[in-house]
Amino acid sequence: MGHSNIVLYEEEYQQIKTILGRLNQEANARVVFLVDKNGQQIAACGEIENLDTTSLASLTAGNVAATDGLAKLIGEKEFSILFHEGERDNIHISLVGKRVILVIIFDERSSLGLVRLRVKRASIELERVFDTIVKKVEMERQAQETGTASPFAEITDEDIDNLFSS
C-alpha cells in the first residue's frame, strides 16, 4: 500500500518514556504525551489518571491536521507549534520530526517560555529515537520478505471470529 506501519518495540518505548518523564519534570508540566499523526497515542506520563488520553490523542491529531490544512491554504509549509491558553490549564502542541506530535499540558506552575525551551531539547532526542524505529521497521520488513515469520502470520479466521463473540 506504500504506507509502512508504525511498530514500537520495548527498547524504544522505554527510551521514549524516559524522555517524556524528564520533560514532564523539567518543564513543570502536568501531563506530557506523544501521539502519532493519525491520532494513536504512543506514550504518556504525568497526571493521566483522570484524563481520557485516547480522546485527547484523537482530537489533538484532528487539530494538527486541520491546522496543517490551514497552513497549506495560505502557502505555509506547516505551523509547527500550536498553543491553547485556558483559565487554568494550557496546551502546547508541537511536531517532532514531521512524524509525531508532542503535547504538553501545564498550569501556572510553569510558563510558556519554560515549556518551549524544554520541548526543544526533548524533540531532538525523540527525533533520534524515531529515526531508529524507522530503521528497525525497514529491517523487519526485509526480514519478512526473506521469510522470517511475523507474530501475526499465524492469525486464523477463528481468531478474528473470537474477537466478535463476546
Added chain:
Amino acid sequence: MTFINYASREINCKIVYYGPGLGGKTTNIQYIYDTTNSDSKGKLISLATETDRTLFFDFLPLDLGTIRGFKTRFHLYTVPGQVFYDASRKLILKGVDGIVFVADSQDERMDANIESISNLKINLVENGFDISAIPYVLQLNKRDLPNITNIDEMVKELKVQDEPIFEAVAIKGIGVMETLKAVAKQVIMELKRGGK
C-alpha cells in the same frame, strides 16, 4: 497505517465510515457505541454542528479483545458527508486501515452515493491509497424505507470490485455489526500479510 506496540502489546487500527451526507455514518457508530459494553469502549466524540450534522468527525475507540496476545483496538471515525466539507474528509483519511462506505438506499440519493464514491477514490489517491487494494466494505443503508433503489441496481452502480456488501437499517442496528466485522476482518488479514 496500523500501529503495533510491542511494548504494551497493542494493535491499533483506524476505520473510516465514508458516504454521502445524512446517509447514516454517525448512526452506525452510535449504534455500536450503544450496544458495546462499557469495558470495551471509550468515549464517543462527535464534532457536530448545532443541528447534529457532523462538522469534522465522530470518533469511537473500541477494544475488541486480544488476538495472539495483542490487545486489538479499533478507532472508528466518520467523515462529514456534506460536499463542501471535502478538506476535512481528506484529513480524516490520513493513515486509514479500512473503509466502510455507507450508501443511502433512497432513490433520490443515488446520485449523491455515486458522487461520494468518486470523491472517496480521489481522496484516497491523494493520501497514497488505492480503493481496490485497501480493506473496504459497502453498506446499503436505510433498507426499511419505501422509496428505495433495488439491490441489483445499487450494486451495479456502487460496487468497486469484489468487496463484501451488506444491507442495513443502521437506526435499528440491522447489518451494523456485520459490516464492522467484515471490515475488521480484512484489516487483520492485511496485518497477517505484513501490511504491505
